[in-house]
Amino acid sequence: MESIKKQNKLPTIVGLAILLCVMPFLVKIVVGNQYPLLIMCIILIYIMAVTGLDILFGYSGQISLGHAAFFTVGAYTTGLLNIYFGLPLYLTIPAGAILSALLGALLAYPASKLKFHFLSLATVAFGEITYYFLYTSPGGFTRDYKGINVVGISFLGEDYLRWYFFLLAFVVLILIGKISLINSRVGRAFLAIRENTHAADGMGINVRKHKIIAFTVSAFLTGLAGALYVHLIKYISPETSMQKQSVLFLTMLLFGGTASILGTILGVASIEVLMECIRPLQEYQMLLYGILLLVVIVALPGGLNGGIKNLVSNRRRKKAMKELEIAAQAEAEARKDGDE
């Protein structure tokens, strides 16, 4: 049965790979400037960030309303290490992700005891603390409200085509890692905790340890996304750690559908493109997130991914029904013929 699945999946993967490789060139030719490529790069970065959130929220059932804080911690760490110590990027970018992961673990330690709504409040508080810390830091080492400028990655420069493939490599590796982790004892433990924490404990799962793992992995990915983001945009300010950004990540995740690979990608891409289309109405961003979340909760509980799945299975069911009908008809006719 598994071999059939693999055979069916291979052409899809190859097709997807070709599409992903050809798309940026096509976009560049059709539009004639680099701007859409930049948006595609941002989509790739947000896919990493939201993948982090999905592992925490989608799989383990632990809400975080402060994930933008991990994003900015990653970004500021790499930026500040560069500015103050002139360390090379291949050290500072991982450093950003690792510091973010450590903070995630630190936050998870007390947070793993909290139930859903208390946890959401704790993560909101974490986001606010990060914001105010960056905004008025001791001695102003984070440059406070001005934010920080970084030089970017020299071999990528402002060639967004190169950036695209650089980021695509990261995303592919991360998604492979996600699939591998989810289809393991760790992934099953995450799901078990989400489904029934009490029973998970009784069945030998160290609930606390796995919640901490989920927080750490999640913060690592979101921090890494932030560390890459700052070099792409070359600037970051404390504003990025505000509630708005955390809500954006959550909206992307819920709109696409939680606990899946495709859902994250669909959610990020569709919301980001939508945001670009309504750029003139930026003040209404939060309003739009709210409306989108309502639509998802009421009309599409599984997000885009869930909607597509339902559509496919419905169509399959209808097809199967039709085939049965045809078979029944054929049989009836055959019987009639036999009678005559």
Added chain:
Amino acid sequence: MLETNKVTIRFGGLIAVNEVSIRVQPNKITALIGPNGAGKTTLFNCISGVYKPTSGEVLLDGRHLEGRRGFQINEAGITRTYQVINLFWKMSVLENVLVGMNSRLKSNFWDSLFSTKKKREEEQRIHKKAYELLQFVGLEEYADAPAASLSYGKQRLLEIVRGLASEPQIILLDEPAAGMNTTEKAELDILLKKIIDMGVTILIVEHDMKLIMNVSNYIYVLSNGKLLAEGLPNEIQQNPDVIAAYLGGDD
């Protein structure tokens, strides 16, 4: 092998379990019976690490278990099922059993992340074993279905097999026959004996007296948190205190 020694559990002013001492003999079926609210499930929760006893000891082969957390008790070799079914509803039947194996797995986080050879071999092995366990209770045809889609009786079977997946020394069954029809109950009777044949000891709470008198080797009767009587099934059936308190006395 498993024993409780004067276990008391107090919730505020309420004494749910009062100095209860029981002994579970290896490879036997020991039953815990008593009217509703007698403290049977509370005692179960205490043994399996949900509650910490206010006083008293819980011992497994002489090792202290009181105050340890649920997953540690599971690692020590005690697993359980629940009175109110506690499955991982959206996960498949097979995945439920795989989760049950958690405390016997060797691969760590990095093996899981990078799909090392160790992880892949282990996954293959445990998938096969989980499938065999499902065959053991006749659930193999539902392996890929979500646990929530099973009938009530089959959900109870899945809980038992999920518990057995951790290769326990003892399984605590909390009202396994509740919600089962007559056929399923008859099958449960056979299953319990098969579990004993596997080398797993059983401690069971059940209201179905026919089942209890049929399968158990030794019975403890709880009433109002206290141990009322203990003995062999026929002794319990004839015990006037038990009859008064439970099997329908004068009042």
